[in-house]
Amino acid sequence: MPFRFSIPLLSAMLSTFCSFVAFRRATWDSTTILPSPPFALETPLMPLPSPIHNKNNTQPVTLIRYRQSGMPYFLREAMSQGNMLCRDVAEQQNKTRDTLPQPPSSPIQYSLQLECQKLFYQNSWGTGNVLQALYGLRLAARVLGNIEVRIRCKDAARTKSDLVVPWMAGTFVSRTGMETPSLPFLNETCLPFSNAPVHYLMDEIRYELRRMAIALVGVPYPTHPAADFVFVPEREQEMQVPMPETPLLPNIELDDVAIHFRCGDIVELQPHHAYGYARFSFVANYISSEARSIGIVTQPFQGQQQRRMDGTEHTRCPILIGAFQQYLQDRFPNATVQIRNSSNETVALSYARFIMANQSLAAGISTFVYFPFMATFGTGYLQKPLYVEESFEERVNSQFIEYSDLMNSVDMFRLWKETNGREQITKWFTNEES
Structure with a gap:
């Protein structure tokens, strides 16, 4: 049965969230917390499956969070050293960042809170490279299990007509105990992002990018293949940007x-x-x-x-x-x-x-x-x-x-x-x- 937020619990969670302290590095935070609060009000509350959001779950959730100021470091390291989720989880497990992590025994929430316009205009990596790094992050979470990935564009409402990243941002739940398709070995997944086999997520990639194209320009004509696109409720709940009622860029x-x-x-x-x-x-x-x-x-x-x-x-x-x-x-x-x-x-x-x-x-x-x-x-x-x-x-x-x-x-x-x-x-x- 899915978890439902009550007002007192939500208030307590928000209070806990505000009490976080910085940990070790200015570009990312890590601490042990109670089940974490949702994004800001512009993102709908979504019930998440076990084990992270289960009323019977008393395990603490480890938060690993990157803010905008940490993204240059995140992308630089992902390009040259390896998948950042693998490196961060390994360090959480008291390993060196250059070793492979173990599947976490306690739930982890891995959160990126982005100003996506700045990420596009000021970042030295192009859109293709950024998508490769972010989908690589999601793939590593899928392979390890027990990890919930949250990617949020704070400026999504303003930039959704301009940028691609808001359309692949959302809350992607742990797949532990859930049926998944074949996946690569962890050592392949943790490679630098230009080599990470993100094609294992191609079903999600195709869904999210096709969804974006339809949201922007609509279905070009009745017999176009886009007319047969099927929206999946479970996936719609994951995405930060909801589908608009009419195309955002009509008459293109x-x-x-x-x-x-x-x-x-x-x-x-x-x-x-x-x-x-x-x-x-x-x-x-x-x-x-x-x-x-x-x-x-x-x-x-x-x-x-x-x-x-x-x-x-x-x-x-x-x-x-x-x-x-x-x-x-x-x-x-x-x-x-x-x-x-x-x-x-x-x-x-x-x-x-x-x-x-x-x-x-x-x-x-x-x-x-x-x-x-x-x-x-x-x-x-x-x-x-x-x-x-x-x-x-x-x-x-x-x-x-x-x-x-x-x-x-x-x-x-x-x-x-x-x-x-x-x-x-x-x-x-x-x-x-x-």
């Missing part, structure tokens, strides 16, 4: 084909050796001849929706995107080719475009597309992520492709500085693949 013009072209930071400000670009012809070869609209999704050249790290002066990106648009228009004369990067285009809308398109393609390697391409209602074409097993391709609407003859971001950045660098770069992109 969607495309048959959505193509991601990463510009911004690695073109204008600072190159990155891990990213590269394909020739225009390579991308075009995957586009259906039946396509009637093609959208190039990239960072805004102007406006407030771009990350601080992308800069404000864009001179190179318009050249590349303009050449790409002209190439595609010549190659597909019966289609309309649009650039989708106005100042009103948000990162959440970009994800929705990929999820709703018949085809989603990336014009090179980028972690930004991993999650929406694997959650798409259409077909996504992308390079296989490091953490995904070969057999996983059969479980998603994606085709894993190998990019050939890439221009590395570092090489492109160097060419821009040469006397005729612009011409060399444009010629390379527009030439047919060798």
Whole structure:
């Protein structure tokens, strides 16, 4: 029977919560407490299954909490050292942070309290990397058991039309004693987040991102696959952001084909050796001849929706995107080719475009597309992520492709500085693949 909060109990819980003391590190708190209170009033109270929220449970709950100030540390460590939940739980068990934890014998609540707009604009990691870290956190909790994960965007009501993270935030209960699908070994789960096998959570990922896309733009037309999306009450109770009664961004013009072209930071400000670009012809070869609209999704050249790290002066990106648009228009004369990067285009809308398109393609390697391409209602074409097993391709609407003859971001950045660098770069992109 689910636990129901009474007013006296809720008051006592809130009082206990306010008495927490900081523990060991300014960026995270840990202490032994009574069963913890819910989020602020903007998040509905939700009964949680045993063992954490059971009136017969007298075990204390250990709280591990990160506030916004701790997120740079959280993401940096998750990127280079390993899954932070694994590391924090190991330390709670008097182990070193570099050893594997044991399944906890007492319940743990692992809480992230985020200012998601700051996380997006000021963080050096992009949306794809942040999602990888947060889903990796949830996967580790699933594997260990007896851990409740709470991810909350304090500014969710204000940023839900702009950002992706509010749509995967919520309360995710311990799975101890509950039937779960096959899971990876703990040592795989605790890897740094670029290698953590979060595809084991793909059912949740697809549900949450498809749900977000429908909430933002609605069902494009009656026969679109999104019309068959089924909302699951148990999952709806987990999510922080409720489904709106009407689309948040109505009357958005969607495309048959959505193509991601990463510009911004690695073109204008600072190159990155891990990213590269394909020739225009390579991308075009995957586009259906039946396509009637093609959208190039990239960072805004102007406006407030771009990350601080992308800069404000864009001179190179318009050249590349303009050449790409002209190439595609010549190659597909019966289609309309649009650039989708106005100042009103948000990162959440970009994800929705990929999820709703018949085809989603990336014009090179980028972690930004991993999650929406694997959650798409259409077909996504992308390079296989490091953490995904070969057999996983059969479980998603994606085709894993190998990019050939890439221009590395570092090489492109160097060419821009040469006397005729612009011409060399444009010629390379527009030439047919060798």
